[in-house]
Amino acid sequence: MSLDEEYTAYVSGRLPWLRQIAYPLCQDWHRADDLVQTAITRLYVKWRQARAADNLDAYVRTILVRVFLAEQRGGWFSRVRLTPMPPSPPIEGTDRDTAMDMRRALAAVPPRQRATLVLRFHCDLSVEQTARTLGCSTGTVKSQTARGLANLRSILGAPDSRLSHTEER
Structure with missing residues (x-):
């Protein structure tokens, strides 16, 4: 399996999990998707290094949280609001x-x-x-x-x- 195929397989399997972490951080599903997209882009750039990590999920979660915190420091979210916040999906149970x-x-x-x-x-x-x-x-x-x-x-x-x-x- 090539590096690109490994990366694609990993990301495809972990997207829902990443979204479930991103949403409580930012409280907006669209913004959560943006955070995840930025995180997986950074992961792609560092894939050779990341795939050798002892705990790949922890490595990726760290990227995601740091992307969120960097965005907060940069102030992008406070300056740009593309749409009103959509309603949150229903919570089961x-x-x-x-x-x-x-x-x-x-x-x-x-x-x-x-x-x-x-x-x-x-x-x-x-x-x-x-x-x-x-x-x-x-x-x-x-x-x-x-x-x-x-x-x-x-x-x-x-x-x-x-x-x-x-x-x-």
Whole structure:
């Protein structure tokens, strides 16, 4: 199999997964597709190096998150809005009102905290894995997680224990 065929096979199989990571970061399916497109373009350029990675999915997830954070720093999204945000697709098996509230709250959290929360809770990464993905220390991940959860609590008007992932009972 050629390098191009390997790349195409990998990307074809992982597109839905990449979109599922990109959407909670940016809260817009069109923008999520743009993030994924940029990430897979960067992956193509580095495919020889990437295919030798110990964990290719982690490598690609890192590219995707860094593309999102770089876009936030560059301010492109705040200057350009091509269309109004489309409605979010229905969520199966959950309370839709709660899910919509959570999406709105997550969108209001600063980008770096949002990326940390998505990696920790949506992607179920450890503190160490999240730190590697974001290129920061584990202490930074812990503080960004704490601040992000505090922001979500504040936005949702939730008591401290409601959004804690380690609730005491």
